[in-house]
Every structure is written in structure tokens, then in C-alpha cells.
Amino acid sequence: MRLEIISVGDELLKGHRVNTNAAFIARAFAGIGMPVGRVVVCSDLEHEIVSVFAESLERADIVLVTGGLGPTRDDRTKKAVQQLLERGVELSQEAYQNLAGRIKKRGLAMSALLRDQAMVIEGSYVIPNTKGTAAGMIIACGERFHHHSLVLMPGVPSEMKAMMELTVIPYFAVLSDTVLRHTPIKTLGIGESTLADMIVDVEDHLPEGTTLAYLPHATGVNLMISTLGRDREMVDRDNRAVVDAIVRRADKFIYATSEVTLEETIGSMLVSGGQRVAVAESCTGGLLASRLTDVPGSSSYFLQGFVVYSNEAKHSALGVPEETIKRFGAVSEEVARAMASGCLERSGADVAVATTGIAGPSGGSPEKPVGTLCLAIARKNSDDVFSRTLFMLGDRAQNKLRFSEAALRELWEILRCG
Amino acid sequence: MRLEIISVGDELLKGHRVNTNAAFIARAFAGIGMPVGRVVVCSDLEHEIVSVFAESLERADIVLVTGGLGPTRDDRTKKAVQQLLERGVELSQEAYQNLAGRIKKRGLAMSALLRDQAMVIEGSYVIPNTKGTAAGMIIACGERFHHHSLVLMPGVPSEMKAMMELTVIPYFAVLSDTVLRHTPIKTLGIGESTLADMIVDVEDHLPEGTTLAYLPHATGVNLMISTLGRDREMVDRDNRAVVDAIVRRADKFIYATSEVTLEETIGSMLVSGGQRVAVAESCTGGLLASRLTDVPGSSSYFLQGFVVYSNEAKHSALGVPEETIKRFGAVSEEVARAMASGCLERSGADVAVATTGIAGPSGGSPEKPVGTLCLAIARKNSDDVFSRTLFMLGDRAQNKLRFSEAALRELWEILRCG
Numbered sequence A, B: 001m002r003l004e005i006i007s008v009g010d011e012l013l014k015g016h017r018v019n020t021n022a023a024f025i026a027r028a029f030a031g032i033g034m035p036v037g038r039v040v041v042c043s044d045l046e047h048e049i050v051s052v053f054a055e056s057l058e059r060a061d062i063v064l065v066t067g068g069l070g071p072t073r074d075d076r077t078k079k080a081v082q083q084l085l086e087r088g089v090e091l092s093q094e095a096y097q098n099l100a101g102r103i104k105k106r107g108l109a110m111s112a113l114l115r116d117q118a119m120v121i122e123g124s125y126v127i128p129n130t131k132g133t134a135a136g137m138i139i140a141c142g143e144r145f146h147h148h149s150l151v152l153m154p155g156v157p158s159e160m161k162a163m164m165e166l167t168v169i170p171y172f173a174v175l176s177d178t179v180l181r182h183t184p185i186k187t188l189g190i191g192e193s194t195l196a197d198m199i200v201d202v203e204d205h206l207p208e209g210t211t212l213a214y215l216p217h218a219t220g221v222n223l224m225i226s227t228l229g230r231d232r233e234m235v236d237r238d239n240r241a242v243v244d245a246i247v248r249r250a251d252k253f254i255y256a257t258s259e260v261t262l263e264e265t266i267g268s269m270l271v272s273g274g275q276r277v278a279v280a281e282s283c284t285g286g287l288l289a290s291r292l293t294d295v296p297g298s299s300s301y302f303l304q305g306f307v308v309y310s311n312e313a314k315h316s317a318l319g320v321p322e323e324t325i326k327r328f329g330a331v332s333e334e335v336a337r338a339m340a341s342g343c344l345e346r347s348g349a350d351v352a353v354a355t356t357g358i359a360g361p362s363g364g365s366p367e368k369p370v371g372t373l374c375l376a377i378a379r380k381n382s383d384d385v386f387s388r389t390l391f392m393l394g395d396r397a398q399n400k401l402r403f404s405e406a407a408l409r410e411l412w413e414i415l416r417c418g
Helices: A020-030 A046-059 A077-085 A093-105 A112-118 A157-173 A192-198 A200-204 A232-253 A262-273 A287-292 A311-318 A322-328 A333-347 A396-417 B020-030 B046-059 B077-085 B093-105 B112-118 B157-173 B192-198 B200-204 B232-253 B262-273 B287-292 B311-318 B322-328 B333-347 B396-417
Strands: A003-008 A036-042 A062-066 A089-091 A119-121 A125-127 A136-140 A149-153 A179-187 A210-217 A220-229 A254-256 A277-281 A302-308 A351-357 A372-379 A386-391 B003-008 B036-042 B062-066 B089-091 B119-121 B125-127 B136-140 B149-153 B179-187 B210-217 B220-229 B254-256 B277-281 B302-308 B351-357 B372-379 B386-391
Touching (some): A003 A046, A020 A036, A020 A062, A020 A157, A036 A046, A036 B046, A046 A062, A046 B036, A062 A157, A077 A119, A077 A149, A089 A093, A093 A112, A112 A119, A119 A136, A125 A157, A149 A157, A179 A232, A192 A200, A192 A232, A200 A232, A210 A232, A232 A254, A262 A287, A262 A396, A287 A302, A287 A396, A287 B287, A302 B311, A311 A333, A311 B302, A311 B333, A333 A351, A333 A372, A333 A386, A351 A396, B003 B020, B003 B046, B020 B036, B020 B157, B046 B062, B046 B077, B062 B157, B077 B149, B089 B093, B093 B112, B112 B119, B136 B157, B149 B157, B179 B232, B192 B200, B192 B220, B192 B232, B200 B232, B210 B232, B220 B232, B232 B254, B254 B262, B262 B396, B277 B287, B277 B333, B287 B302, B287 B396, B302 B333, B311 B322, B311 B333, B322 B333, B333 B386, B351 B396, B372 B396, B386 B396
Parallel strands (some): A003 A062, A277 A302, B003 B036, B003 B062, B277 B302, B277 B351
Antiparallel strands (some): A036 B036, A179 A254, A302 B302, A351 A372, A372 A386, B089 B119, B125 B136, B136 B149, B179 B220, B179 B254, B210 B220, B351 B372, B372 B386
């Protein structure tokens, strides 16, 4: 069973929009053992849509399309399908009811432009849109296209996602006869080639049907172990064996073997240890607090954050001695330690993390260049305040992200070692 | 001149990675008047790469490829090109020097695996890699492929971006004979169809070569006005005329007609008004401070942030009366106002923004459901504290983002009205 995704839209081709829809659809179908073979992004031009659809329908059993179903005039997908399949459109009563209800709720009047959102290609299986107005469709393309299927969904991510979850995936799941299992291995503090060297023998002896992919990202590298087969038990066993072998070799760089973030991992460690955290941030500007509070339920262990950009704020909010700032500079391990200690004391937390540094683009000096980070971690009932200085090479946004990642990494290390 | 982009990599097809590279490349080439006609994502399988390359080289004058140049065994792009063009590889001295220097800096030894990173397709124009080890290539594909060009770059975004900026764009810019001008129109507080109604007459009379695209995103909708032509003056004039006409019709919803963020716009307003800002956050958890401090130079107007998750912190850090919290609840306009006033006073800022709400997934009640946001803005020399309550429908991450967006929107409104 071959699948392809077509994303329609000039905004994608012009680079004004990143194609997150294709990634979502690919992941969802992989989950039911139907991997995607190709993704094509094409323009809003009707003749271009027609030819891309025709090519994909030659190769693929199922062609999943997003975009071009909206009410504005750059939306040409339905017109292109009419031309390609030589079919008309008809009003879907179900889609019309949904549309009318939504319009009424918003206090708008029905118009011809809006009514068109409930028109579907003749003979379509209608995909209800629970998040918007445009109807989706599953279309059997007939003998000329080898009875392959065309699935039309809107390009608005929330609408597409709801359609996928409620209708499209359940509809196609029954057709799949293979099982696909993915296990992510999430690492920190290690580079791609060092990790590759460490697990070379595992990679040399992967079971049939199992692949290992390196996913380097802004702050490190993750692995993805994928196993495809027909027997669920064997697929699970083969996948597990590879994951276990890698964990044995690289244990101390691995924080998770499931789809959790470092923030979530830290949250679970804090909860199970009965500890509460507070942060004091200069160069990360609130990002560290924001990442920790991205986790549902974080209010049970995240107490308080201090974003102290100015020297006055470092002194007044955290009690950092003015003299320490004067003597060592605002970006120094001494100030970071004073920030962490002040944060611990004033918040009543069990562990406090502090960052001070230079995110850039300006503010650097030869001794303390842009990208310098001083971080400190203080803990209750311990006079020993951990601190270290790191150097990053990035622009402001990258540095903020890497600074926050480094702080989380050290916190993880400290929580792990107890 | 037709361009296509090919992104090689199973991680993209499996949806483990979003294709940001294609968006970057498309935007960069659009900037020199060379729009991209199609993007194709294909797997790491050698035969698949060969057939996708062959198809694109039939249609496009320039085919831009990312991915598959790394040192690990899932990197097959060079092998595929060797097969397709029937050419060998040769060592690039330039690339080898770069490679050896990088390896030395990191204290590693040269290996056969690493040396392969400096091998290029015979007769290539080598693209230096200033951020990594894999050499890039521009390859003239010969008569069989109509003398079309193939450009190979690594999939690591920072390496690809540096290659694009330093080599690829300057190399191809001399070939372009058209001019493309994009102008974004950034709006807030208005939906897609309302905006469309407001500017329907402009859209009905777009000059030839000019297109108008709607770019809805998580918190609103932006427009992109694009004009393509051969005469720079005419292109600029046509583009400007459309932008002006839209601004006349929707002025109060538009915060920028250039590539600036709302945070940057607010930063400029604060600087020009000589005002300094502080924030007090509960439900946004540091995200509001982080967004404001994403702007280079924000340390000149951003004083301090208080992330007060617990009731104790709201009281101790900001002086919110315990009685106010008890009587109205932590999520109330009364508490938001007390947070804003406390923040203003304790930070010494000219304007203070406070958020308290329920990001979810738990913590809601019938009167205050998940998605409730109370926000307040206090200003120096004014007893009048602005406050309002809003309701969002999203998951935790979406709500945090929309909460912070709403706070920025109100701050923008207040700064604008003086």
C-alpha cells in the first residue's frame, strides 16, 4: 500500500509557511502501519494541481491532500479535482448543517461564498469538519486511476487534525495489514558522530525491517528506532531489543525512550522526589520558566520565577549584593550563584536554577563574548552551590534556547544523581 | 527559469521532522526573483532518490537538494547522484582542509568515514561548509539533463543556511532577470473572512503580476502581497499601491507592513516613548517575558518579570492581598489588577502587564473554564488599571501562546493610543 501527501499552497512554495501538516499526516499514518512514500508541495495554480494529482494517483494507492478548500479565490483544489476526474459537485446536507450552525453562532449571514464550503465532489464520502467550515472528502477515483483514493482536507492545521483523528485514520486503519513501531531515544550532551561510534555494532546488526535514524536538532541529537512487519509480537520484540542495546551503550546520555520532553522528564523527577523548583533568569529572559511550565501539572512543583534583566532587579528581587555585581560583573559565576541562593531563599523552593549571560547580538567583550552563559544551581540543606560557565555560538534566539537547554540539562543531571 | 526543491530524508517522510529547510530555501530564492515551482520530499532509499532527481531535472532548470550528505549510513544522496549521472567522486582539497581543521579543533582523529565528507561528485563546483563537515556541491548535469543544475546541501539547517547565504544565492542571483517583491501585512484581532470582506474591492482589482495570500496562524491572520515583473520600479509601485489600499481599509487591525514581530513593534514603541516595561505572570509562566526579551536590545526597556505560579508567590513577590485572592479567586480581574499594580511599583517600570488564568488541561470550573484569561495593565501616574477577561479554546501550549498574544495585543493597543 503506497501513500503520498500533496500539500497545496503558494504560501508553502514561497516559504511563508512551514509544512507542518505533512509531518502530522505522515506520523499519523505511520502509527497505523502505513508509511508515506513521498510528499509533494505544489502551487495554487489549477493546471499544476491537476498534473501533480494525476502523477501521484499513478504511483500511490492513497493520496492525502491538504489546502485549497477555503472560501477565498486562491482556493482551487475542488476545481482541479472536477477537471481531473470529470465530475461535478453536489451540496452535502451534512456539511451544510455544520456550516449553517457555525455561521449562526458567529452571528454571520449565509452567502454564496460560504455555501460553497458545503459543496463536495459528486460521490464523495464526506469528512465532517468539527473545527471549521470547509467539508473534507474521501474520493474513490475510478478505473482510470486504478481505483486509488484521493483524500481532500483543509490546510488549517486544527481542522485537518480533527478530520484525521475522527474520520480519516479510522477509515483507513482497517485496510492496513502491517504493524509499524517507532521508539524514540532522547539524548543530551553528546554529538551525532560520537553517538554513532558508541553504537556502531548495534547499527551493524539491525534486525530485518528495523531502521535507525539520527535526528539532530538545535540542542542535541535524538534517535528513532523503527520496525515494520506483519507480526505485532515480533515487531515489538525486535524494536525493543535494539532500543535496549543502545541504552546499555549510551545510558548516561539518554533521558527518555518515549515521546516525552526534557521538561516533562524533569517534572516527573521533581514530583517523585517531592521537590519544588524556582528559577532566576537574566539571559534566558523567562524562557526557562516558560519551558518548565509548559508541562501540564507543573503548578505542583514550579513555585516561582524571577526575570531579572537589570542589575537593580537582581539586587532588589534576589538580594544579589551590588558589590558582587560590581566586582565580578553581571555575567559571572559569582552573580549566578548569588542569584540561585537568593532565589532558593525567597521562593522557599528545594532547588533553584539561575542563568546570567549574553544572548547577543550586542553586549559581548573579548573575555565574555556573545554566547557566554553562567549558570548556577542551589539546593536546600546544602551550602554547595553548583556553577559553571559555557560558551555557545548562535544568534539571539538560538542562544536563548541553548542557554535554557543547558540549564535544564544540568538540573536533570543533579536530580538524577540525587 | 523553473526551480524545484528536493528534501531527502526518512525523518521527514515519517513526520519526525518538519521541513523548515524547504521554506528557508524558497524564501531566499524568491528574494532574488526566482520562485520555486515544486517541493518534493523523498526517502533515503537510493533508487527513490535517483528517480525523484531524474523527474525534477526534467522539469526544472535548478534543482536544490538538502539531506543525505552526512557521515552515517542512511546518507545516500552522493551515491544516488553517482548512479544517475554516471560519474565518480574526487577529493576536494578545499573541503578537506576545512574538515581537517574542524576535526582538529574538536580534538578528534581523521577517519575514513569522516574523510568521505570531503569527497565530491567529479566536476562539481564546491560549496564551502562554514558550519560543519559535509561539502556542498553545484553540479552541471550535462546534455542528458538539458544542462540543468543540481545543488547538493546538507540537511542540518545551520549548515544549509550558511551555504545558501555565502555561496548559493550569490551564485544564482546573476542569472535572474525578474524582480519579486513581497510585502507582509501583519494584523491582529481580526479573522480571515472578516478581513476578506473588508478588502474585497482591493482583491478584485489587483494589478497584473500581483497576488494576495492569506496566512492564518495560531493567533490571527497575516497577508502577503507579492508582485512579480521585469521592471523594478513598476513592481515596487504596484506592490506599494495594493499595500496602501489595504492599510487604508483595515488600519486599526494592522501593526506592521514589514517582517517584524509584534514583540519588535512593541519594543520600538517603548523605545520611542521612553517607557520601560515589567510583567507579572501566572498562567503564561514566563512566556510573556521571554517573548518581550526575544527582541535584540530589549534590555533597554524590559526591566523585570515575576513568574508567580503559587498564591504565596503572588502575595510575597507582588504584594497581592491574600484576602483579594481568597475573595475573588486567583483567576480574577481583581487579582490581575493587584498583580499589575504590585509589579509596577516593585519594578519601577512605566507600564506593567499581568496575566492570571487557566492554561489547562485541568484546573477549570463551570464559571472559569480552561482557557480563561484575566489580564491587567497598570501605568505610572495613572490610577486607572485596565483589565479584561478573555476565553480561549485550546490545549495548554496553545492557550499559553494565545494568552501571551492577547497580553501583547492589549499592550500594543494601549501604547498606540498613548
